[in-house]
Amino acid sequence: MHLEMALCIKRVSLYMARLIIVTGPTGAGKTTYSLSIAKEIGAIRFSIDPWMQILFSNDMTSLDYSWMIERVNRCYVQIWQVSEQVLELNGNVVLDLGFTTKEQRDHFTDLAKGLSIDSEIHYLNAPKETRKKRVEKRNLEKDPSVYSFEVTDFMFNFMEPKYEIPGQQELENGRTVNA
Numbered sequence: 416m417h418l419e420m421a422l423c424i425k426r427v428s429l430y431m432a433r434l435i436i437v438t439g440p441t442g443a444g445k446t447t448y449s450l451s452i453a454k455e456i457g458a459i460r461f462s463i464d465p466w467m468q469i470l471f472s473n474d475m476t477s478l479d480y481s482w483m484i485e486r487v488n489r490c491y492v493q494i495w496q497v498s499e500q501v502l503e504l505n506g507n508v509v510l511d512l513g514f515t516t517k518e519q520r521d522h523f524t525d526l527a528k529g530l531s532i533d534s535e536i537h538y539l540n541a542p543k544e545t546r547k548k549r550v551e552k553r554n555l556e557k558d559p560s561v562y563s564f565e566v567t568d569f570m571f572n573f574m575e576p577k578y579e580i581p582g583q584q585e586l587e588n589g590r591t592v593n594a
């Protein structure tokens with residue numbers, strides 16, 4: 416075998432697709448960061464907001480957290496089915512799926528392990544007051560390209576104690592981004 420070909424095969428086999436799990440509390444900048452890192456590394460990005468808006472917003476009659484979560488979980492199943500195919504083709508994937516709880520993050524980390532991929536958790540962090548201001552601004556801007564939901568003060572405060580900050584162990588293969 417030519418040396419050049421052997422080197423090429425080695426390079427291909429050494430390359431591992433990346434799965435980036437973007438997490439952080441409301442308004443920390445997850446979607447903004449996901450867009451930029453996906454562009455930087457060349458990745459397929461899945462953000463939960465457009466999935467929920469396009470699939471379910473017309474069916475939403477009132478604000479019901481368990482109704483939402485049930486549908487978010489259905490999206491997770493389908494998003495993973497596509498992500499898995501991309502990763503198996505050695506493509507990078509960025510997941511911007513809320514990831515409020517460790518359990519949700521662990522679920523995707525375990526799925527990635529099944530493909531022998533060590534997922535990376537990128538934790539977006541910003542002070543509460545900064546995030547609140549950002550959400551107020553985002554509510555006014557209503558940028559149609561990102562399909563963000565309007566987040567009222569009530570919703571912001573409701574979600575705040577639900578967010579589980581990743582511990583050191585979760586971040587071993589990841590990073591904290593002070594956005």
Ligand SMILES: Nc1ncnc2c1ncn2[C@@H]1O[C@H](COP(=O)(O)OP(=O)(O)O)[C@@H](O)[C@H]1O
Nearest residue numbers: 440441442443444445446447448549550553594
């Ligand atoms: N680093 C940053 N500095 C200032 N504004 C930001 C930053 N990151 C995001 N934003 C703005 O703050 C708002 C919330 O960001 P977004 O990415 O939608 O947060 P999340 O997805 O975590 O809720 C958006 O209007 C966005 O343009």
Ligand SMILES: [Mg+2]
Nearest residue numbers: 445446447464
């Ligand atoms: Mg977002």
